Amino acid sequence: MEMRAAYAECLAEMMKNDRHIVVLDADLSKASGTRGLYERFPKQMFDCGIAEQNMTSIAAGLASYGFTPWIESFTPFATRRICDQIAISVAYAGMNVKITGTDPGISAELNGGTHMSMEDIGVLRSVPGMVIVEPVDEVQLRAAMPVLQAYQGPAYLRLFRKEAPKVFDEGYRFELFKADLLRGGRDLTIFVSGLPTADTLEAAKMLAEEGIEAEVINVHTIKPIDAETVRASAHRTGLVLTVENHNVIGGLHSAVLEALAADPVPAFAVGVQDRFGEVGKLPYLKEVMGLTAENIARRAKDALGRQ
Amino acid sequence: MNPSLSEHCLDIRCDTIRAIGHLGVGHIGGCLSVIELLTVLYFEAMRIDPSQPKMKGRDRFICSKGHAGPAVYAALANRGYFPKEMLLTLNQGGTNLPSHCDMNRTPGIDMTTGSLGQGFSCAVGAALGSKLEEDGAVIYTLIGDGETQEGQIWEAAMFAAAKKLDNLIAFTDYNKLQIDDTVARVNDIAPLEDKWEAFGWNVITVENGNDLAEVSDAVSLARSFTTTGRPTMVILNTKKGCGVPAVEAMGAGNHNCPFTEAQADEAIRALREAFRAGADKTGEAPRDRKEA
Numbered sequence: 383m384e385m386r387a388a389y390a391e392c393l394a395e396m397m398k399n400d401r402h403i404v405v406l407d408a409d410l411s412k413a414s415g416t417r418g419l420y421e422r423f424p425k426q427m428f429d430c431g432i433a434e435q436n437m438t439s440i441a442a443g444l445a446s447y448g449f450t451p452w453i454e455s456f457t458p459f460a461t462r463r464i465c466d467q468i469a470i471s472v473a474y475a476g477m478n479v480k481i482t483g484t485d486p487g488i489s490a491e492l493n494g495g496t497h498m499s500m501e502d503i504g505v506l507r508s509v510p511g512m513v514i515v516e517p518v519d520e521v522q523l524r525a526a527m528p529v530l531q532a533y534q535g536p537a538y539l540r541l542f543r544k545e546a547p548k549v550f551d552e553g554y555r556f557e558l559f560k561a562d563l564l565r566g567g568r569d570l571t572i573f574v575s576g577l578p579t580a581d582t583l584e585a586a587k588m589l590a591e592e593g594i595e596a597e598v599i600n601v602h603t604i605k606p607i608d609a610e611t612v613r614a615s616a617h618r619t620g621l622v623l624t625v626e627n628h629n630v631i632g633g634l635h636s637a638v639l640e641a642l643a644a645d646p647v648p649a650f651a652v653g654v655q656d657r658f659g660e661v662g663k664l665p666y667l668k669e670v671m672g673l674t675a676e677n678i679a680r681r682a683k684d685a686l687g688r689q
Numbered sequence: 690m691n692p693s694l695s696e697h698c699l700d701i702r703c704d705t706i707r708a709i710g711h712l713g714v715g716h717i718g719g720c721l722s723v724i725e726l727l728t729v730l731y732f733e734a735m736r737i738d739p740s741q742p743k744m745k746g747r748d749r750f751i752c753s754k755g756h757a758g759p760a761v762y763a764a765l766a767n768r769g770y771f772p773k774e775m776l777l778t779l780n781q782g783g784t785n786l787p788s789h790c791d792m793n794r795t796p797g798i799d800m801t802t803g804s805l806g807q808g809f810s811c812a813v814g815a816a817l818g819s820k821l822e823e824d825g826a827v828i829y830t831l832i833g834d835g836e837t838q839e840g841q842i843w844e845a846a847m848f849a850a851a852k853k854l855d856n857l858i859a860f861t862d863y864n865k866l867q868i869d870d871t872v873a874r875v876n877d878i879a880p881l882e883d884k885w886e887a888f889g890w891n892v893i894t895v896e897n898g899n900d901l902a903e904v905s906d907a908v909s910l911a912r913s914f915t916t917t918g919r920p921t922m923v924i925l926n927t928k929k930g931c932g933v934p935a936v937e938a939m940g941a942g943n944h945n946c947p948f949t950e951a952q953a954d955e956a957i958r959a960l961r962e963a964f965r966a967g968a969d970k971t972g973e974a975p976r977d978r979k980e981a
Contacts, residue, residue, distance in 0.1 A: 443814020
């Protein structure tokens with residue numbers, strides 16, 4: 383199932399039981415997968431039109447009235463375009479608003495560079511009090527949503543909206559603020575979030591065939607990062623590689639380095655190398671940005687000083 | 690009109706002047722232009738209970754021009770939300786009265802504002818919330834004329850009309866001045882009535898927004914529009930710095946300016962004297978009360 387369909391199902395399930403959960407769109411409900419909910423929940427679904435700033439502050443006003451609004455748009459419009467509204471109307475005011483940004487980074491594909499946020503995690507990570515979660519697959523998304531709803535405070539859901547490769551098994555339990563160990567290893571730790579997680583696991587398999595045991599940790603909550611898990615693993619393996627569908631400045635790589643700053647471990651980054659996106663399909667964009675399993679494995683070997 | 694309303698208005702104006710004078714600097718111009726509105730809202734129009742600032746179903750006031758915080762605080766203190774002594778903590782480190790309104794610090798403040806344009810949308814959100822809760826509340830909000838230049842104002846204007854939020858009553862503090870110069874010279878918002886009408890709002894114009902009776906009548910009229918299916922904009926033609934001639938004379942320079950304790954003393958003395966003279970003329974006995 384597409385992630386957006388699972389997302390809409392989760393919203394519907396939650397809205398059914400709580401009339402104070404409301405969803406606000408800015409003319410992208412079809413893209414977000416929530417269009418079908420309008421008929422079913424006429425008093426909980428609101429399309430604000432193409433006016434993201436207004437949508438965000440309206441959500442804050444609704445939150446001040448005791449509602450829990452989920453607002454949605456493509457990632458760049460749900461973050462950098464409304465950064466001040468998120469900072470002031472939502473975070474500074476302490477309003478319980480959930481922000482869903484779809485099509486993060488290269489997953490905007492054919493919409494191209496204008497629609498590719500490579501900076502959204504960096505932008506929102508520096509807003510005090512923001513929680514940032516990036517689910518990998520449908521199982522993790524379904525597990526995360528009720529937890530985010532229950533969490534009192536502003537949160538950003540960075541949502542890949544198409545069908546995602548399966549990484550987590552049914553029965554997976556999502557713990558906010560706690561990273562997930564996907565694979566144990568002793569030679570290096572790869573921290574990864576979101577879309578590139580499946581390819582990172584594939585890279586770990588390739589490495590294993592060459593006798594390199596990579597530990598793979600999924601950092602689904604990028605802020606606040608699970609510093610304890612990051613430090614424990616990094617200090618045990620002594621080498622870090624981060625993999626992210628985001629600029630290597632400001633995102634996961636930065637967050638991991640900050641966690642390790644007091645007791646550093648050599649760290650390398652796979653991700654968008656401080657550049658804008660461009661149009662193309664996912665396989666092409668993965669090649670361009672170095673987000674293929676092959677490149678992740680190659681970078682791990684480079685880091686280990688092995689060819 | 691309630692006979693004590695003018696006294697409340699005088700007290701709120703004097704307490705605003707006192708607080709800013711005590712600090713020595715502040716957004717005095719845009720505070721003094723809206724004193725009459727705040728008096729009418731807090732002492733006449735709004736269904737509120739100062740002992741229960743978070744009361745469900747209460748009317749709300751969202752001061753989107755958040756820099757008028759000191760005037761709102763003076764109104765809240767006079768209405769009994771907190772002791773008037775607190776007004777002298779304005780903008781001191783650790784205060785609960787920051788220059789811009791903060792709902793998490795000040796009892797009676799319904800929304801955090803200060804980044805212009807946003808509070809207006811928040812008020813639209815609250816009006817929508819009230820409709821969903823069917824609690825019969827009226828949501829009042831105040832924007833500045835300079836603030837009207839923000840694009841978000843017009844996004845919200847469109848949405849409020851489209852969703853028929855007739856429980857929303859907005860005010861424009863049309864004092865014709867902004868930080869850099871006159872509004873007309875910086876980026877003119879005229880014709881303002883036409884704009885709001887075109888956006889599907891009821892529009893009421895108050896010739897003198899610093900005349901208590903005119904403001905009171907306009908608010909009553911606006912309240913009668915809360916079943917029209919359209920939100921209402923009340924345009925208040927005001928004077929920035931109203932009530933303190935020295936501040937009025939500064940023009941655009943009075944947005945955020947130094948203002949001394951001695952200036953405050955003089956302004957308050959003059960205001961109270963003029964009030965007594967005016968009250969004597971109309972035969973009303975001035976009420977005994979402590980000087981602010």
